[in-house]
Amino acid sequence: MTTRVVQQHHPDDINYSLEDVSTDPDAFEDKLSDPTADVKVMDYPLPDGDVRVLYTPGVSGTADDLDREISPAQLEEDLEPMDPTSRVIAIWLLQFFTEMQQEEQENGSELAIYKNLEIKRVPEAINHVSWNGSATDVAGSLMSNLILRHSLPNANHRTGITMAQTYLEAAGANFETPKTHTEEYEWREWVDPYIIESKRLLTVRRHNLYFLTLKRIGCETVRRKHDIEIPLDDYDLDMHYHEAWEKYAELHEAHCIEFAEELATRGGVGNLVQEPALSEEGFIDFLRTENSSSETE
Structure with a gap:
């Protein structure tokens, strides 16, 4: 069943977040076969094609x-x-x-x-x-x-x-x-709406090109942890990474x-x-x- 939503954080472990996106069905196999690589991969069937998303862990603890x-x-x-x-x-x-x-x-x-x-x-x-x-x-x-x-x-x-x-x-x-x-x-x-929009802006700033790839094959929304949704149509994604960063x-x-x-x-x-x-x-x-x-x- 196709979806129009991609998760920014892995649904089984929110400590893993989106690190890369590829339309190649064999993408990230080298990392998956590497016993030292701490990664997770999810395949999403989007309306205009399939996409693989690589998730990597952040720091955890107290x-x-x-x-x-x-x-x-x-x-x-x-x-x-x-x-x-x-x-x-x-x-x-x-x-x-x-x-x-x-x-x-x-x-x-x-x-x-x-x-x-x-x-x-x-x-x-x-x-x-x-x-x-x-x-x-x-x-x-x-x-x-x-x-x-x-x-x-x-x-x-x-x-x-x-x-x-x-x-x-x-x-x-x-x-x-x-x-x-x-x-x-x-x-x-x-206060919450300001914090939520701030998190959206920060996420788009980091991942504009990955999100552009997702949008082009039918993804409408990227969902962060705590159910914060990023509607991709609301943000200008089509620019160089450095331009988006600024x-x-x-x-x-x-x-x-x-x-x-x-x-x-x-x-x-x-x-x-x-x-x-x-x-x-x-x-x-x-x-x-x-x-x-x-x-x-």
Whole structure:
């Protein structure tokens, strides 16, 4: 029976995600016959032809596994060469991750991980942040670029959203919204669509050419884990990989700025949509104070 839906994550194990696509019926046989290759393959009968999809695993485990694998000395070695702005933000990220880990433990569970800690990527993210424009422009730019570089092993969107909120607070906002650590918060109904579209943009950014192949043989939807559907007709796929990488990064930043504007408006500080941005130096001073407070608690 034909289908018009292809899974981004393997239906039997969501730790395996789409890595390659081929219309060759014998594709990936070398990997399947290699006992050292950890892969899964699925065949999809699409309306205009069959396609094979290769799935490969990501990192799995818990944050406690990271604690055993990464020493404080290694973290300090990673932080030492960073510029002052990146270093302060990296320390904030690590403290935020620790807070989430502690909260999960208090709730009787462990914080799962699905990628390696890549704190070295923070300078790359910060180098792409624009500190000009309005306060919400910068909040959205920070949020987007931290999400795009994904330096933490989990909670990518929670981290980005909380960074946007923290910047708005530094810029003068005085509102109480949840830090999105847990599921119990009133604003989930309006926040979730932003997170879902962000995940769609990130996935298309990585896989535009694979998705173009799928679309050309009749696939209408790629379905991510947690039933997030990506309607292929809604996205421009027909471009070079490098062009898509840049285009969808720009679209993602615009999307996050829109989120920051709604966050400010809903928080009663809609003036920050027009107010000039807080300077990089001013924000880093604010974060230094937050970092120091966290260390003394």
